[in-house]
Amino acid sequence: MRQLWKIAYRDLARNRRRSALTLVAVALGLALLVMLTGLYSGAIGDSIENNILLQTGHLQVRDESYDEDKVSLAWEDLLDNSEELAAQVRALDGVQAASPVLWASGIVSTREESVGVRVFGIDPLSDVYKRVRDGVVAGQFIQPDDRSGILLSRRLAESMGVAVGDPVSLMVNTSNQQADEAAFTVRGLYHTGALSYDDITVFLPLSKAQAFTRTEGRASAIVALLENRERADALAQALTTPSLTILTWRELNQVILQAVEMSMSITYLMYLIVLAVVAVVIANTLLMSVFERVREMGILAALGMKGRQIMAMFMLEAGTLGLVGVLLGVLLGSLGVLYMATVGLHIGEMATVATAEIAYGEVIYGDFAPGATLALSAAAMVIILLASLYPAWFAARLEPIDALRME
Amino acid sequence: MEVIKLEDATRVYKIGEVETHALRGVNLTVENGEFTALVGPSGSGKTTLLQLMGCLDRPTSGRVLLQGEDITRLSSNKRADLRRGTIGFIFQFFALIPGLSAYENIELPLLLSGSNGKQRRDRVGELLEAVGLSERAKHRPDQMSGGEQQRVAIARALATEPVLILADEPTANLDTENGRQVMEIMLRLNEETGSTFVCATHDPRVVPFARRVVELRDGKVAGDKRYEGDTRWQVSGGQ
Numbered sequence: 001m002r003q004l005w006k007i008a009y010r011d012l013a014r015n016r017r018r019s020a021l022t023l024v025a026v027a028l029g030l031a032l033l034v035m036l037t038g039l040y041s042g043a044i045g046d047s048i049e050n051n052i053l054l055q056t057g058h059l060q061v062r063d064e065s066y067d068e069d070k071v072s073l074a075w076e077d078l079l080d081n082s083e084e085l086a087a088q089v090r091a092l093d094g095v096q097a098a099s100p101v102l103w104a105s106g107i108v109s110t111r112e113e114s115v116g117v118r119v120f121g122i123d124p125l126s127d128v129y130k131r132v133r134d135g136v137v138a139g140q141f142i143q144p145d146d147r148s149g150i151l152l153s154r155r156l157a158e159s160m161g162v163a164v165g166d167p168v169s170l171m172v173n174t175s176n177q178q179a180d181e182a183a184f185t186v187r188g189l190y191h192t193g194a195l196s197y198d199d200i201t202v203f204l205p206l207s208k209a210q211a212f213t214r215t216e217g218r219a220s221a222i223v224a225l226l227e228n229r230e231r232a233d234a235l236a237q238a239l240t241t242p243s244l245t246i247l248t249w250r251e252l253n254q255v256i257l258q259a260v261e262m263s264m265s266i267t268y269l270m271y272l273i274v275l276a277v278v279a280v281v282i283a284n285t286l287l288m289s290v291f292e293r294v295r296e297m298g299i300l301a302a303l304g305m306k307g308r309q310i311m312a313m314f315m316l317e318a319g320t321l322g323l324v325g326v327l328l329g330v331l332l333g334s335l336g337v338l339y340m341a342t343v344g345l346h347i348g349e350m351a352t353v354a355t356a357e358i359a360y361g362e363v364i365y366g367d368f369a370p371g372a373t374l375a376l377s378a379a380a381m382v383i384i385l386l387a388s389l390y391p392a393w394f395a396a397r398l399e400p401i402d403a404l405r406m407e
Numbered sequence: 408m409e410v411i412k413l414e415d416a417t418r419v420y421k422i423g424e425v426e427t428h429a430l431r432g433v434n435l436t437v438e439n440g441e442f443t444a445l446v447g448p449s450g451s452g453k454t455t456l457l458q459l460m461g462c463l464d465r466p467t468s469g470r471v472l473l474q475g476e477d478i479t480r481l482s483s484n485k486r487a488d489l490r491r492g493t494i495g496f497i498f499q500f501f502a503l504i505p506g507l508s509a510y511e512n513i514e515l516p517l518l519l520s521g522s523n524g525k526q527r528r529d530r531v532g533e534l535l536e537a538v539g540l541s542e543r544a545k546h547r548p549d550q551m552s553g554g555e556q557q558r559v560a561i562a563r564a565l566a567t568e569p570v571l572i573l574a575d576e577p578t579a580n581l582d583t584e585n586g587r588q589v590m591e592i593m594l595r596l597n598e599e600t601g602s603t604f605v606c607a608t609h610d611p612r613v614v615p616f617a618r619r620v621v622e623l624r625d626g627k628v629a630g631d632k633r634y635e636g637d638t639r640w641q642v643s644g645g646q
């Protein structure tokens with residue numbers, strides 16, 4: 001075996017250009033896959049993280065009859081004792097922050113423009129929407145006792161042509177299925193990077209939102225952030241109460257998780273295509289190498305090399321090319337992922353094509369996925385070896401005298 | 408003792424519907440240590456005969472015995488084993504592996520037969536010396552002259568100390584001087600190592616070197632002469 005390897009190695013070494021080109025093909029193919037995986041895993045991770053921090057939290061307590069799709073504001077669908085419940089959730093071990101939220105749908109208008117929005121009535125002092133508070137880029141965050149202030153995103157403000165201090169009109173649905181309209185002053189502008197979220201989300205202080213929508217101190221949900229999201233199920237268990245629905249971040253982000261699952265099959269298909277291309281390149285290289293060396297095969301056979309040794313030699317060549325190529329590819333791909341993890345990939349406006357339910361950031365950060373990288377490397381090796389079977393078999397099958405005659 | 412024996416060996420090639428009778432019943436015995444020239448015009452079956460002797464091919468009918476053992480119906484793996492240990496080949500077109508140095512080419516059969524590193528180094532060094540190419544060990548075939556390449560091929564054929572060395576037109580692509588050198592080296596090694604050489608050729612310059620000349624014509628043995636005495640030393644200049 002060592003002897004065969006030595007012969008195989010010498011052959012690779014003397015066909016430097018061909019070996020190098022094949023290596024590049026394998027390495028680039030794998031690097032591409034590793035980067036895709038990294039980007040993908042990062043994008044999913046980011047968008048779930050974004051979604052948790054910007055809208056769903058890790059844990060939500062709702063009235064069991066609350067219907068999210070209708071953004072229901074009927075009293076019987078809301079939580080009556082929201083402050084009390086929030087305090088109860090906050091008291092649990094592992095809860096970072098919890099506060100009541102009121103959701104309503106509305107329309108923000110200026111004289112020229114009107115835009116449909118989601119109104120978040122929040123406790124401005126709670127850390128639940130810290131991400132938004134930290135994202136204030138002009139003016140100020142809203143204050144709890146502010147009766148006429150509203151927080152818009154910079155993008156929304158720009159698109160409507162308003163600035164801090166300007167008046168806007170906000171119309172909302174109310175608990176009695178009617179609509180009410182009032183004038184607000186833009187107190188501040190925020191920017192989260194999740195463009196599809198920024199475009200349609202406005203914030204009011206909870207008490208003002210409750211008064212405005214005639215919900216009288218009620219809240220749509222208690223939103224809680226946890227220190228460790230893996231504890232969500234355990235804490236949900238602890239909170240289980242009849243007449244309340246407890247939802248964890250997994251249930252709340254089902255749309256993303258399902259989208260992930262769906263796009264996974266497309267991603268696998270892409271992996272397959274890239275790996276197939278790599279396989280074709282390897283098979284082609286080896287086949288060329290066989291044709292080029294038919295006479296050599298004859299000489300080696302005359303020297304007493306057996307068919308299976310010739311086959312093993314070719315597979316060793318393929319394996320060596322594959323292994324080095326895969327290692328290079330993983331290295332190259334990891335560097336790419338490292339770049340994406342630190343600098344990020346600016347997708348800008350493309351982030352808005354996502355729905356508000358999936359808050360893609362305008363910058364996607366990669367995240368190295370060791371499991372997937374290992375699986376891809378192994379798959380690449382297997383496919384390369386499979387692709388080398390035919391050329392190797394072809395070489396092994398040559399009769400020495402036929403091979404020698406080809407001069 | 409006989410090294411190789413052919414009994415009524417025939418070889419028919421079929422290309423499509425056309426049958427070509429390369430050998431039409433050859434009876435030939437080569438004794439241990441002999442240096443035999445196999446002569447005859449192109450197409451007389453010299454190469455086919457060498458291929459049968461060298462276990463590269465099997466006769467259509469008849470038998471081939473190597474050191475008394477019938478090798479006629481051996482599997483291709485068994486024949487490969489035989490070639491590796493007992494037979495050395497020297498081809499017309501030198502047949503070195505391009506890209507490998509002289510040293511590495513000579514080392515190949517030793518690698519295949521599983522010699523260890525020191526054995527290989529010693530043996531290759533010895534052989535390079537024997538063919539006068541110690542200085543050219545690191546040169547690749549394309550950096551050597553035809554004569555030098557053929558000397559490397561001789562060294563490679565002898566590497567595993569085979570009992571039978573088959574040379575197919577070894578001087579056909581060499582000029583007079585190089586051809587003479589190659590022949591002299593083969594003769595000297597035949598003398599020194601006692602290996603048996605069968606050398607197919609239609610080069611009249613080669614014939615005087617041989618002690619036995621077998622003539623093939625139309626796939627049959629047409630003549631078989633042994634020359635006693637030392638005619639060859641006169642031709643090679645009595646060095």
